Amino acid sequence: MDVYIMLLLLFVLSTGINLLFLxxxxxxxxxxxxxxxxxxxxxxxxxxxxxxxxxxxxxxxxxxxxxxxxxxxxxxxxxxxxxxxxxxxxxxxxxxxxxxxxxxxxxxxxxxxxxxxxxxxxxxxxxxxxxxxxxxxxxxxxxxxxxxxxxxxxxxxxxxVLSKMLVPxxxxxxxxxxxxxxxxxxxxxxxxxxxxxxxxxxxxxxxxxxxxxxxxxxxxxxxxxxxxxxxxxxxxxxxxxxxxxxxxxxDSNAEVWEGFLKNVYVGLGRNPISVLMLSLFYFSFYFLPLPLFLYGLLWADWVYCVPIMLIWLQTLIIDWASQQDRWHFLLMPLASITFIIIMWASMLKSVKKQGYSWKGRTYS
Missing domain, CATH: 3.90.550.10 (Spore Coat Polysaccharide Biosynthesis Protein SpsA; Chain A)
Structure with a gap:
């Protein structure tokens, strides 16, 4: 748990420093x-x-x-x-x-x-x-x-709902x-x-x-x-x-889904290894803190609450810089799972050669 917390703290610090160069x-x-x-x-x-x-x-x-x-x-x-x-x-x-x-x-x-x-x-x-x-x-x-x-x-x-998860x-x-x-x-x-x-x-x-x-x-x-x-x-x-x-x-959840569906896998270079690695990364570091937090609350073991505090802090720093809604950072664990789902959906659509639809046109 100590190493896990230290890595999350490193993510917070690196993000804060990175934003100084924006x-x-x-x-x-x-x-x-x-x-x-x-x-x-x-x-x-x-x-x-x-x-x-x-x-x-x-x-x-x-x-x-x-x-x-x-x-x-x-x-x-x-x-x-x-x-x-x-x-x-x-x-x-x-x-x-x-x-x-x-x-x-x-x-x-x-x-x-x-x-x-x-x-x-x-x-x-x-x-x-x-x-x-x-x-x-x-x-x-x-x-x-x-x-x-x-x-x-x-x-x-x-x-x-879907724009709150994916757009920011x-x-x-x-x-x-x-x-x-x-x-x-x-x-x-x-x-x-x-x-x-x-x-x-x-x-x-x-x-x-x-x-x-x-x-x-x-x-x-x-x-x-x-x-x-x-x-x-x-x-x-x-x-x-x-x-x-x-x-x-x-304007709608359907538009969010179609928009991200056509861009995510392409943005990852149509590389399935990237999808797998990012899925593991975001599940481990940005979704897992939520069940750990619930466990910590249930058993009054506060060390398990630290990871979610750190990912919330990291997200809050970025939300502050990008003028996002005040309480949006609380959604980070759910947003991470949504991002994982859209990555896999986008990849599968490409693998099946179904094409991506946008504004009445379909692209491969």
């Missing part, structure tokens, strides 16, 4: 450089009003907003035209049919880049809301580090497992994280790495594109953007 968006830079804000949309009717109001409040100038309707069957296009009427900064375009070998979002983003004229390309998802001075803040960071890409994991509202787990996985000093200050591809809802490129870095065309068949295009940036010799900086960026990723 830059925050605090300072701004006024610039005359043109920024292209690029948003792909497919059946995003519910998100259009909030998205457009958020974009209209952006203070940087010069800026252009290019929004691509990717074959929506709801009222997305009509709402885009309605909310952009009279604002010359906006350009609403129709996406072309999806070619063989491309993933839908990747193809949409590639088309957006071709229509852009900015010195910087700022890719956002339709479910993202940003602070008015977000561009000035990112410009400061990208110039400070002479980076090719600035990316970050937004704050995630979690409206349903993104922050935990990155801030615990990714050595941020190496990730942010070297071009080593193995140490790379990115979030596709928030990708800010210099044009030369984007074009120099081949852009979205270089990752046209990827279901994890954000990470793979960030790796391409590093491969071309530029750095990709992960920042803490949670004070300025909110992402309403999923």
């Amino acid at each position: 830059p925050k968006l605090l300072q701004t830079l006024k610039s005359s450089d043109r920024v292209s804000v690029l948003v792909p949309l497919r059946n995003e009717e519910r998100n259009v009003p909030g998205l457009m109001e958020s974009l209209k409040r952006i203070t940087h100038s010069p800026v252009e907003f290019i929004l691509l309707d990717d074959g929506s069957t709801d009222g997305t296009k009509e709402l885009l035209l309605q909310y952009s009427k009279g604002d010359t900064r906006f350009n609403i375009i129709d996406g072309k049919p999806l070619p063989e070998g491309w993933v839908g979002k990747v193809h949409a983003c590639s088309q957006l880049s071709q229509h852009s004229s900015g010195d910087y390309l700022f890719f956002l998802d339709a479910d993202v809301r940003v602070s008015p001075d977000i561009i000035e803040k990112v410009l400061f960071q990208i110039n400070k580090y002479d980076a090719g890409l600035i990316t970050g994991f937004p704050r995630f509202p979690v409206p349903n 787990f993104q922050h935990f996985l990155v801030y615990f497992h990714l050595p941020l000093p190496v990730s942010n200050h070297t071009t080593r591809k193995a140490f790379t994280a990115a979030h596709g809802a928030f990708m800010f490129f210099t044009r030369d870095a984007y074009e120099g790495c081949g852009g979205h065309a270089a990752v046209k068949s990827s279901l994890l295009e954000d990470v793979h594109l960030a790796r391409e940036v590093k491969e071309s010799g530029r750095t990709a900086i992960l920042v803490n953007n949670t004070a300025d960026v909110t992402c309403h990723m999923y």
Whole structure:
């Protein structure tokens, strides 16, 4: 038990230290450089009003907003035209049919880049809301580090049970497992994280790495594109953007399940050994403390309560940094089991060659 507790304490300390190397968006830079804000949309009717109001409040100038309707069957296009009427900064375009070998979002983003004229390309998802001075803040960071890409994991509202379990787990996985000093200050591809809802490129870095065309068949295009940036010799900086960026990723439990199902096994390199090792790790260190805690309460043996206190503390540190709900950390043991289940489900779907479904399209 002593070794077990010491390892958990080490996890807490390493996480706290790692987060010291995560830059925050605090300072701004006024610039005359043109920024292209690029948003792909497919059946995003519910998100259009909030998205457009958020974009209209952006203070940087010069800026252009290019929004691509990717074959929506709801009222997305009509709402885009309605909310952009009279604002010359906006350009609403129709996406072309999806070619063989491309993933839908990747193809949409590639088309957006071709229509852009900015010195910087700022890719956002339709479910993202940003602070008015977000561009000035990112410009400061990208110039400070002479980076090719600035990316970050937004704050995630979690409206349903499955989103509470899985969506904030993104922050935990990155801030615990990714050595941020190496990730942010070297071009080593193995140490790379990115979030596709928030990708800010210099044009030369984007074009120099081949852009979205270089990752046209990827279901994890954000990470793979960030790796391409590093491969071309530029750095990709992960920042803490949670004070300025909110992402309403999923509205239902079904959407959470489908979204993670298509990404988790791909994110692990389709490696079954990784699934097995991570399952053992998270069961042993992040679920097991719960039955130990219950045993300690039952028999008044308080040493068995220490492990869950440590994993709660580690999760609380990450939740505080990512502005997650105040009591979310209490769910960590259950979130770990949920993560294990989704890993195995994602792997089995791949092994059975059933394909992953998203927004009416199926990918292998």
